[in-house]
Amino acid sequence: MDVIVLGFMLLSLTIWLGLLGFWGQFWRTDQQLEFTETQLESLPVVCAVVPARNEAQLLPTTLRSLLLQDYPGSFNVFLVDDRSTDQTANFAEGIAHAVGKPQQLHIISGESLPPGWSGKLWAVEQGIKSASLFAPDYFLLTDADIEHDPANLRRLVKKAMQEDLDLVSVMVRLRCESFWEKLLIPAFVFFFQKLYPFRWVNNPNNPIAAAAGGSILIRREALERIGGIQVIYQALIDDCALAQAVKKSRKDKGDKKNHAQYLIPSQGRIWLGLSSLTRSLRPYNSLATIWDMVARTAYTQLNYSPLILLGTLIGMPLIYLTPPVCVILGVVWSNWAIAFTGLLGWLLMTFAYYPTIRFYKCSVWFALSLPAIAFLYTLMTLDSAIRHWQGRGGAWKGRVYTNPNNL
Template sequence: MDVIVLGLMFLSSTIWLGLLFFRGQFWQTDQQLEVTETQLQSLPVVCVVVPARNEADLISTSLRSLLLQDYPGSFNVFLVDDRSTDGTANFAEGVARAVGKPQQLHIISGASLPPGWSGKLWAVEQGINSASKFAPDYFLLTDADIEHDPGNLRRLVAKAVQEDLDLVSVMVRLRCESFWEKLLIPAFVFFFQKLYPFRWVNNPNNRTAAAAGGSILIAREALERIGGIQVIRQALIDDCALAQAVKQIGRQSNSSFSRGHIWLGLSTLTHSLRPYDSLAMIWDMVARTAYTQLNYSPLLLLGTLVGMILIYLVAPVSVILGAFWGNWAMSGDKTHYVYAFTGLLGWLLMALAYYPTIRFYKCSFWLAFSLPAIAFLYTLMTLDSALRHWQGRGGAWKGRVYPSPDNL
């Protein structure tokens, strides 16, 4: 029994060493858009597409930030009102008039949702179709709950042009103000980076592809090359599906083929307005798509649950076990020291990996040591995501419930 327990402890610590040194340095926060040089030799035409469904509370701030971008080139904003019932379109019109740019805002009344489409992607499709008359060089796909820094569009375009990228995306700074946000939101970003190491995403020779749906700049040619938004029309995790399509299709040039060039990073200035003030709100946000991320596979779910326990929970349990065993151990028995030391090593490695994200979100240093408890909550959310899917409640968002692609 001691051999098995010790083996699990050493395996957990070894996994963390592997993650720290061989997982694309995912734990670093150095991939940031704001370090981009923004000098532009050309000024591509950009059309911004904003799908909005019942966003009256946030659309005024979000849309104002878009219309007041300091981008010196031509850009227009296409807001697709996805059958809202709260006056979203009226608020949007008021904002455009207030900032003196009604000519740059185009409001599209969304058509009814056809079979086989997610609501957001159908709205994006309609926005792109309407914007195509401007023959844009790039589309900026963004959510209605994002407040953009005035220079965000300029930086995105500069990044794309200077590095010849087909897609540029930033994970905007998520709101981190309430207790539950500080406890769980930085970990959400940390887990996303562990799943999709940004350095791997940004390496055209690596197959890993991902994007963050809050802010995606995509070249029109790249979108046409993959067959348009319709190729991912059923995707619930649409941002990563789009990035995967762009990187996988690649591009042909002078008889040579290369992967599509994409870039994903963090933003320190552009941020999400969406509040997650309670555990229930964050729980629903994660449970909505966690099982989708696992391709609705019971085997992957089982592997994930076992992996989360091994990676995040073995270390703190070892420390506790070693401490209590020390009180009960017979004189001369030093096994509890090995348990405590091995578990503490794994826990410290875990905290070391998590600390840059904690610092990025300006949270308390001690939260870095809370990752095991946070991971336990996320494990329960993932399990609940599977249960919701099996009960026919998976993918619920904005009054719609989306079945898995196999059931469409």
């Protein structure tokens, strides 16, 4: 029995060594937008598109922050009122007048949701259609719960222009105030980075692509090149689907050589990082709210595959639960080889998680809780699959998206 337990622990330890050494340094938090300079050499035209469904409570802070961006170029905000019942449009109009920006805000009344579209993407599509009349160089796609740092747009534009990027996105700082938020929200970011290592996302030679929907700056030409938002109209995880479409897209780049013109095809260039200043105000005060947030799309993330789900249900306990279990068993059995190996594995995962915990300014003790946190996320993933099988998957804002091929 000791040999079997030690074998599982050595496998878990090997996986952690591989993740830390060869998986895109996913655990680091050094890919941050705030490291970008904000001095602009040119001022492209930017239009922001904000889908809003019953967001009147948050708009006084979030919409105000967007209208008060210190971007010196042409900037307009298109808020799409997605059939709200809480006077979202009236609140938005009042906020624009209060900050002296009534001409900068354009409110669009959302049309009925057509078959096959997700609600958010249909709202974004309508916003982009209206904003296109201004011939913008870039679209800023953002959510109605995001409070933008005053220099956020300048940094996004600077990043895009400086590195010739088609898409720049930041995972904004999620709210992390209640106990459950401190326990589970940093881990949400940690697991996202493990799925999509930011360094690999930002490498044009690596096929991995991802974005964070709270703040995406996309070049108009890139959006047109992929065929517009309608190419991902069914996507529940729309931000990553958009990033993947942009990165896969091919564009022709002129290169002069010996006075001849050559067209060199290249992939779309994207960048994803963290933001310490732009933040989401969406509260997750209870386990139930976080559980629903994760369960809404976890099975979608697994491509609705029972085999991948089975692998997840086996792999997560192996990677995260084996080390602490071996520490306990090793002490009880007085087998110090098992106990020491288990402790080493536990310390490695704590080391990997600590930068995220520090980024969110949480106690170091939460880093030691990663095995229990991972167990909760495994249960959420299982529940996500069960909800999908029961026809209750993808519920959001009063809508339920049950069929990945007919959203």
